Amino acid sequence: MSWFIKFITSSLGQKLVMSLTGLFLILFLLVHLLGNMQLFRDDDGYAFNAYTKFMTHNPLIEAVAILLYIFILLHSIQGVALWLQNRRSRGPQAYAVKVTKTTGTNSFASKNMASLGILIFVFLAIHMGDFWWKMKNGTAPVVQYEGEEYQDLYTIVVASFQVDWIVILYLVAMVGLFFHLLHGFQSAFQTLGINHKKYTPAIKFLGWVYAILVPLLFAAMPIYVYFFK
Amino acid sequence: MKLTLKIWRQKDAKSKGGFETYTVEASTHMSFLEMLDVLNESLIREKKEPVAFEHDCREGICGACSLVINGQPHGPWAKTTTCQLHMRQYKDGDTIVVEPYRAVAFPVLKDLVVDRSSFERIIQAGGFISVNTGQPQDANSIPIDLDTASKAFDAASCIGCGACVAACPNSSAMLFTSAKVAHLNMLPQGKVEAQQRVLNMVKQMDLEGFGRCSNITACEAECPKGISIENIARMNREYWAASLGSEKIA
Numbered sequence: 131m132s133w134f135i136k137f138i139t140s141s142l143g144q145k146l147v148m149s150l151t152g153l154f155l156i157l158f159l160l161v162h163l164l165g166n167m168q169l170f171r172d173d174d175g176y177a178f179n180a181y182t183k184f185m186t187h188n189p190l191i192e193a194v195a196i197l198l199y200i201f202i203l204l205h206s207i208q209g210v211a212l213w214l215q216n217r218r219s220r221g222p223q224a225y226a227v228k229v230t231k232t233t234g235t236n237s238f239a240s241k242n243m244a245s246l247g248i249l250i251f252v253f254l255a256i257h258m259g260d261f262w263w264k265m266k267n268g269t270a271p272v273v274q275y276e277g278e279e280y281q282d283l284y285t286i287v288v289a290s291f292q293v294d295w296i297v298i299l300y301l302v303a304m305v306g307l308f309f310h311l312l313h314g315f316q317s318a319f320q321t322l323g324i325n326h327k328k329y330t331p332a333i334k335f336l337g338w339v340y341a342i343l344v345p346l347l348f349a350a351m352p353i354y355v356y357f358f359k
Numbered sequence: 360m361k362l363t364l365k366i367w368r369q370k371d372a373k374s375k376g377g378f379e380t381y382t383v384e385a386s387t388h389m390s391f392l393e394m395l396d397v398l399n400e401s402l403i404r405e406k407k408e409p410v411a412f413e414h415d416c417r418e419g420i421c422g423a424c425s426l427v428i429n430g431q432p433h434g435p436w437a438k439t440t441t442c443q444l445h446m447r448q449y450k451d452g453d454t455i456v457v458e459p460y461r462a463v464a465f466p467v468l469k470d471l472v473v474d475r476s477s478f479e480r481i482i483q484a485g486g487f488i489s490v491n492t493g494q495p496q497d498a499n500s501i502p503i504d505l506d507t508a509s510k511a512f513d514a515a516s517c518i519g520c521g522a523c524v525a526a527c528p529n530s531s532a533m534l535f536t537s538a539k540v541a542h543l544n545m546l547p548q549g550k551v552e553a554q555q556r557v558l559n560m561v562k563q564m565d566l567e568g569f570g571r572c573s574n575i576t577a578c579e580a581e582c583p584k585g586i587s588i589e590n591i592a593r594m595n596r597e598y599w600a601a602s603l604g605s606e607k608i609a
């Protein structure tokens with residue numbers, strides 16, 4: 131195993147960890163988004179709560195969820211470690227004049243991946259504490275639809291999204307996620323070694339579409355609830 | 360034209376440096392380095408220590424002229440070295456800030472001169488091919504297609520100046536190292552040692568304390584030879600393929 135440890139802790143190995151965990155998180159966000167779209171249904175939360183019940187009672191999904199928690203932690207810890215390493219490599223003396231021209235998609239995003247990531251992490255902690263923890267703990271209220279019992283996450287979500295600061299936190303976090311993805315999506319492919327005249331323009335385009343659409347639809351949820359529920 | 364120069368002065372590697380301000384009378388026909396020569400001549404006349412800066416070919420091929428000019432390695436012109444930058448870029452009354460490269464792996468030796476021997480050690484780790492000496496082979500006896508030869512040549516045009524490291528907010532040496540790996544690994548002569556080359560050069564790059572690439576692309580924007588980050592992608596995939604695929608356990 132020593133060769134594997136050496137590989138995965140080398141500069142390029144560490145980047146591979148970022149890329150693979152990042153791509154997994156991108157895939158997860160898409161699934162998470164599609165599921166949560168049930169929130170927009172006008173059925174007093176039946177579809178949403180049924181979806182939640184399915185997600186929390188399927189062993190395969192439980193297993194993938196554990197992988198997800200590990201990957202979030204791995205991505206975050208590795209990301210912060212890279213950021214610290216890079217600050218050390220730069221040294222204590224900063225340039226008196228700073229320009230940093232780039233040829234990439236968005237230099238604000240690429241230069242601030244760690245800060246954006248930490249913002250997302252703080253959001254995730256609050257987000258999971260608010261919803262996931264209450265589900266796991268069984269402190270969520272219970273509703274009945276046609277005689278069957280469901281944990282009523284819907285009511286918790288609707289209550290949360292009436293609170294001003296929570297809505298603002300969600301919106302700020304989604305702006306952060308937009309920038310993180312705008313750079314991250316295409317960067318992950320470059321890190322994997324995929325930079326190709328035929329495919330890279332398509333990857334970059336897809337990155338724009340994903341980075342705009344996913345945070346926008348997530349942001350629409352608290353806005354919808356705040357104004358219409 | 361009269362220019363104000365703010366130049367980083369530092370006695371030696373151990374001293375603390377700082378900016379000094381000078382005025383210099385330059386003509387639009389001078390190169391940037393000739394303008395610094397004029398400054399140094401006047402400093403020598405005043406019995407002051409001239410500004411130390413590196414230069415050799417003064418025609419954009421050696422990579423010695425390592426300066427950060429108003430925040431940009433090799434100054435504001437795209438795909439040009441400091442020695443190819445001409446004073447017609449500037450106008451009377453301009454202030455120009457000149458700093459050395461900033462990276463832990465490129466320590467300042469004196470004024471604007473940094474120690475780039477970390478690049479030499481990366482080259483020593485794998486930037487070569489092993490061939491028997493003796494009669495040169497007929498070049499046409501080694502088959503290679505034109506596209507690959509052109510790509511390898513593009514990568515080979517890296518002059519090892521270090522501007523990529525200086526421009527990178529992470530002080531990463533990925534563009535340089537990947538240009539050298541790509542150049543040799545694409546050619547038939549380099550294929551023999553391709554896996555060991557990428558493993559050894561990346562290992563040395565890490566040992567020297569360069570940062571980790573975040574794909575910011577500042578290197579590509581500032582490289583005087585227009586080296587593409589496609590080379591970095593190539594090094595990434597060759598590295599993980601070599602790490603996972605080679606039979607060597609060490």
Ligand code: HEM
Pocket residue numbers: 145148149150151152153155156159205206207208209210212213243244245246247248249250251310313314315317318319321322571572573574
């Ligand atoms: C759901 C949320 C997230 C997604 C989808 C995501 C996705 C990505 C992707 C795809 C990359 C590009 C990887 C590469 O360049 O190879 C990346 C980079 C990065 N992420 Fe995340 N990320 C998320 C959350 C976080 C969190 C919580 C943190 C940490 C606190 C973080 C910190 C970073 C850092 C520092 C980088 C830059 C690494 C580098 O290029 O040096 N991310 N992210």
Ligand code: SF4
Pocket residue numbers: 422516517518519520521522523524534535538581582583584585586
């Ligand atoms: S890649 Fe470009 S900037 Fe970096 S050392 Fe080579 S020529 Fe200089």
Ligand code: FES
Pocket residue numbers: 413414415416417418419420421422423424440441442443
């Ligand atoms: S002095 Fe040789 S490249 Fe500038």
